[in-house]
Amino acid sequence: MAVLGGLIFAALAVVVAGFQLGLAAGRPWGHLTMGGRYPGRLPLFMRFSALVFALLWLAMAWLVLAHVRGWAVVQGWGLYSVLGLCLMTTVLNLITxxxxxxxxxxxxxxxxxxxxILVVTL
Structure with missing residues (x-):
């Protein structure tokens, strides 16, 4: 189950990263991020932050895949950091x-x- 959880997480993280890259490239998706504060194209400084977030999501996907596929030994704090960021993002997306x-x-x-949760508990 941990492998399945890791694969699901990584696949969705790549989707989120793709969305962030689209924002960084100037796609008019501002209503779908940051509480809809910037409808249309994001301002330049927010587009840069979208690029940083895309890289962060890709790094988290790699970290989780490395753990569940046995490519690298990932310490528990790394996985719990990903879980914490995920939970925080979930709360923010549910209250936006x-x-x-x-x-x-x-x-x-x-x-x-x-x-x-499957990855860190199993």
């Missing part, structure tokens, strides 16, 4: 004032958090 963001990313991050 942007209804489209909540409807899109709420379920995605709930599944990611549940998948990470």
């Amino acid at each position: 004032p942007s209804l489209p963001e909540r409807r899109l990313w709420g379920p995605v991050t709930v599944v990611m958090s549940l998948a990470m």
Whole structure:
């Protein structure tokens, strides 16, 4: 089950990273992020932060895959950090004032958090 959880998490993390890369490239998806504060294209400084978040999600996907596939020994604090970031992201996506963001990313991050719980507990 831990491998399945890791694969689910990694696949969804790649989807989230792709979304962030789209934001960084100027896609008009601002209503789906940051509480909908910047509808349309994000301002330049927010596009840079989207790029940083994309890299963070890809790094977390690699870390989890490395753990569940046995590619590298990952310390518990690394996995618990990913879980903590996932849970925090889930809460923020569930309480965001942007209804489209909540409807899109709420379920995605709930599944990611549940998948990470499988990874760290099994």
